[in-house]
Amino acid sequence: SYDLTQPPSVSVSPGQTARITCSGDALPKKYAYWYQQRSSQAPVLVIYDDSKRPSGIPERFSGSSSGTMATLTISGAQVEDQGDYYCYSTDSSDNSWVFGGGTKLTVL
Amino acid sequence: EVQLVESGGGLVQPGESLRLSCAASGFPFSAYTMNWVRQAPGKGLELISYIGSSVGTIYYADSVKGRFTISRDNAKNSLYLLMNSLTAEDTAVYYCARAFPTYDSSGYYPDYWGQGTLVTVSS
Numbered sequence: 001s002y003d004l005t006q007p008p009s010v011s012v013s014p015g016q017t018a019r020i021t022c023s024g025d026a027l028p029k030k031y032a033y034w035y036q037q038r039s040s041q042a043p044v045l046v047i048y049d050d051s052k053r054p055s056g057i058p059e060r061f062s063g064s065s066s067g068t069m070a071t072l073t074i075s076g077a078q079v080e081d082q083g084d085y086y087c088y089s090t091d092s093s094d095n096s097w098v099f100g101g102g103t104k105l106t107v108l
Numbered sequence: 109e110v111q112l113v114e115s116g117g118g119l120v121q122p123g124e125s126l127r128l129s130c131a132a133s134g135f136p137f138s139a140y141t142m143n144w145v146r147q148a149p150g151k152g153l154e155l156i157s158y159i160g161s162s163v164g165t166i167y168y169a170d171s172v173k174g175r176f177t178i179s180r181d182n183a184k185n186s187l188y189l190l191m192n193s194l195t196a197e198d199t200a201v202y203y204c205a206r207a208f209p210t211y212d213s214s215g216y217y218p219d220y221w222g223q224g225t226l227v228t229v230s231s
Contacts (some may be wrong), residue, residue: 001170030214031210031211031212033217035153035218037153041223042203042221042222042223042224043153043203043218043221044221045217045218045219045220048208048217048219049210049211054219084152086152086153088217088218090214090215094214094215097155097215097216097217098155099152099153099154099155100152101152102152102153
């Protein structure tokens, strides 16, 4: 099966920039998607197609991808951005759509 | 407004069966592929099944293949998951999610999620 690798945790102070990475062999050719999951809530899509932001998602959320790594950037992170973040993508044959292991973001 | 409401979760004993439902509203349900995603306590997200808009395409993760059956009733705007031979490893919150086609048409990604229903398998 295909694996997407994320760091277990990222910690920043309020107002700083948080960067969460997602590594996968097929990412040079496949889009990455990012989800935010606040404590005990359903996941919310925050980035799709590597870098597009759904309506209603604050502009401080952005995405990028280079080589085998996709990155979710939160510019000027706020306490309300705390939670778990998951990337999602597929292998090169589109047979295995998977989530990364998740990254716990702490803002304090 | 897109709404997805799961139901049917609960406490069951190992080996028993359970049927989950997801009621959809706010979008043309019959036109969308639908997902079931689960999250075990303290763990990450796992895509376990999806069904195409016309039922022609069905996927199961290896972890549930042969035990779980996904189905839909477009007339009732409803998605279902029949879970048989449940084990403790199936204990999780089960989310229903709408699937949106990717830009390059290589697949689908969940764009809207329900609040989930908890399934606990324990004796």
